[in-house]
Amino acid sequence: MKLIEISDMLGGRVTSGHDIEIDGACGVDDVKSGQITYLADLKLTTKLINSQASAVIIKRERHDIHIPQVVVSNPSHAFSKLLRMFYTKPFRATGVMNGAYISEGVTLGKDISIYPGVYISSGASIGDNTTIYPGVYIGENAIIGQNCLIYSNVSIREDVRIGNRVILQSGAVIGSDGFGYEMDGGRFIKIPQIGTVIIEDDVEIGANTTIDRATTGSTVIGAGTKIDNLVQIAHNVKIGKNSILIAQTGIAGSSSLGDYVVLAGQVGISDHIEIEAGTKVGAQSGVMENLKTGAYMGSPSLPHLQYKRSHILFTKLPELNDRINKLEKQLAELTKDINT
Structure with missing residues (x-):
């Protein structure tokens, strides 16, 4: 693909080398001749200059970089478009393959792919263009929307509701029982967990993440939220739209997060906590009281500047x-x- 064609697709401007051929895209550490890379961090300039890159996506033209440049407003976003263009395989539905078990009363959409070893329980519904990889379990009356990707060994329990364009990475468990017990006569008695989980559109959930069903009502993951690997979300938690939860974060029962909340790695949230929209919580912080919009760090968490002074x-x-x-x-x- 010619560099000028890439530039036109990205809405950018080429500084030179309009007709050079580009056959791939790669990060600056591993880029090879014939490939295009991007420069989002000026600290990587020396690596770029010493690399074999044939072209670079950049925010402002640089006269000290002597390879063709595609100038765009957001290099990282432009580069992600190129990765999808060069390396994403076109969707091809395979239908229901031999070795998949589909119970009676299951509703299957158009152009789906269901691989061997999948078990779909009665009353479940699978939307159009959804792909379900080997070893997935889908419980009774679960609903899965359109254009979803469900990778190997995911468990989706009964009555769970999943929206459109949702990605579930391998080993995720959606709708397991919440951790609810009461002491009676010197021993713990299990509280039935009869609620469900609702995952809205455009959510991605990382490998081996667990989202518990509500005791009653619903555990809710808002549209556009992205959840990393090894995250635990307890029963009746409500997470707003377009939030980010990074690895090994744990949220206790009945807590509520607003839209655009960011929880860095290993953040712990106590039960019945409310975190306002737009809040950012630093890595390894422990949140034990409600947080208004702002940035926080530490355990127990403090406002960012106060934590730094402390x-x-x-x-x-x-x-x-x-x-x-x-x-x-x-x-x-x-x-x-x-x-x-």
Whole structure:
């Protein structure tokens, strides 16, 4: 594909080399001759100059970079378009393959692909153009929308509702029982978990992530939200639209997150917590009270600037302790001299 054709597709401007042929796209660390890369971080300029890249996608033209440049407003977004163009295989429906088990009363849409080893329980519904890979279990009356990708060994329990264009990575479990027990007579008695999970459109859920069904009502994942691997979402949690939850985050029961919330890796959210829209919580933070819109860090979580000041003081504690001990010793000596 000629560079000028790539530029036109991206809505960019070519600085030179309009007719050079580009046969692939790759990050700056691994790019080869004939491929195009992108520069989103100026720290990578030296790597780019020393690379074999035949062209680069860039935000502003650089005269110190002596390869053809495609100037666009958002290089990262433009590069993602090229990856889809060069490497995404066109969808081809395979139908229901031998070895898949489809129970009675299942509704199947048009142009679906269901691989061997899939088990779909009675009353379930699968939308058009959805692909279900080997080893997937779909429970009774579960509803899956159109253009979904469900990778191997996913479990979707009974009555779960999944929207359109949802991606479930391998090993995800949607609709497992919430962790609900009451003590009675010296032993724990299980509380029936009779609710469901609702996953709205354009959600992606990472590998081995678990989303528990509600005790009653629904656990809800809002449209456009992206969830990383190894995340635990407990019963009756409500997550807003276009939020980001990064690996090993855990959210306890009945907590509520607004739209555009970002939880970095290993964040822990206590139960019945409310986090306002647009809030960002740093890695390894512990949230034990409601948060208004802002940035937070630490455990227990503090506003970002307050946490930074507290952390600076914390690193100085050994020095401060030595000074206090020294002052106490001097005070004791002065007191002794006065008393004598």
